Amino acid sequence: MVIRKFAAIDIGSNAIRLLINNVIEQENKPPAFKKSELVRVPVRLGEDAFLRGKISEKNQNRLISTMKSFDLLMQVYGVEKYMACATSALREAKNGREVVERVRKEAGMKIEVIDGKKEALIIASTDLKDIIKSDRMYLYVDVGGGSTEFTIFDKGKPVMSHSFKIGTVRILSNLVDDTVWEEIKTWIKTNLPIDGRVEIIGSGGNINKLHKMSGRKIGQPLSYIWLNAQYHFLNSMAYEDRISELGLNQDRADVIIPATKIFLNAAKWSKAKKIHVPKIGLADGMIKTLYYQ
Structure with missing residues (x-):
């Protein structure tokens, strides 16, 4: 038996979530996916993006702090690979690209901003x-x-x-x-x-x-x-x-x-x-x- 750990970070309009999963590999059996940890932080990026058109300095700082803490948690859990996706709030914010770049520089975390079609396809891939x-x-x-x-x-x-x-x-x-x-x-x-x-x-x-x-x-x-x-x-x-x-x-x-x-x-x-x-x-x-x- 081999137990591998993967993580997903969902940067939504109402909250940011970290999901850590164990993937259990056994010979002659399909891989089993088991949730190990779920952390949710209520950073409401959507209020900034939809009402003011851009992410405020305050929420940028909260996002960076959240991503730094998620990085530490993934290290502690021994996560081998992660994926971070941002949806409509960062997609529509005028400074969305700037925020993504700031997170990369200050937290060392890469974020992919996905469109609605890709979001739907990823969701549809669930079991x-x-x-x-x-x-x-x-x-x-x-x-x-x-x-x-x-x-x-x-x-x-x-x-x-x-x-x-x-x-x-x-x-x-x-x-x-x-x-x-x-x-x-x-x-x-x-x-x-x-x-x-x-x-x-x-x-x-x-x-x-x-x-x-x-x-x-x-x-x-x-x-x-x-x-x-x-x-x-x-x-x-x-x-x-x-x-x-x-x-x-x-x-x-x-x-x-x-x-x-x-x-x-x-x-x-x-x-x-x-x-x-x-x-x-x-x-x-x-x-x-x-x-x-």
Whole structure:
């Protein structure tokens, strides 16, 4: 048996995450991927990028400190290779390239800024065989802070994907108008059969938190009815109460509502009654990409 360690750093619009994975290699067996450590730092780069058009000095410094700490953690864990990807916030910031270069110089860390199409492809490379059934179609919805990636799976394989400029931080900043919602609705209704065969696979920190709040076991899907009721329940509470009464982190207590709205609309327009939550996403896809490269 050989145990190798790989790491993925997902630099999102709402938070920065480090995922460290053990990859267990055994003779005559496929490699097994086991999560070893997940660290999340709430550096909200999206507020800078979407509202002011550039990453502030303060958040640049926080990003550099985060990357330095992640580098130390990877050394301690004995990570042999890492991949760091930045999504819509650094992609859209006017000084995005400058920030990436500053991180390289001051933290010694290389960041790849990926577009929505590549983001969707990496997400689609995650292992979903335990969920996907060949007689159903699935709409994979990955909700981020600045963008949401939609991927259609048919007969167990990804057949189509699209990235939309809609995300939790963008919605909170009042930067999403009705035309974007209409574009998503049209895309879903044009590319999916509305016959009850479609189920949703959700990824992102918010749907993972919602699944945990539901009390359901791992592998048990959320229902559209429960998610709709939870949306109205959360929306009826003050931001402070979501923190004090529900125990949500302050950077989760606001974004969870727009995230729920995105999942609800996707389910409504696709006529999906079930939302599977496998708790995998971009970082998991990055680990697979690294390993198989």
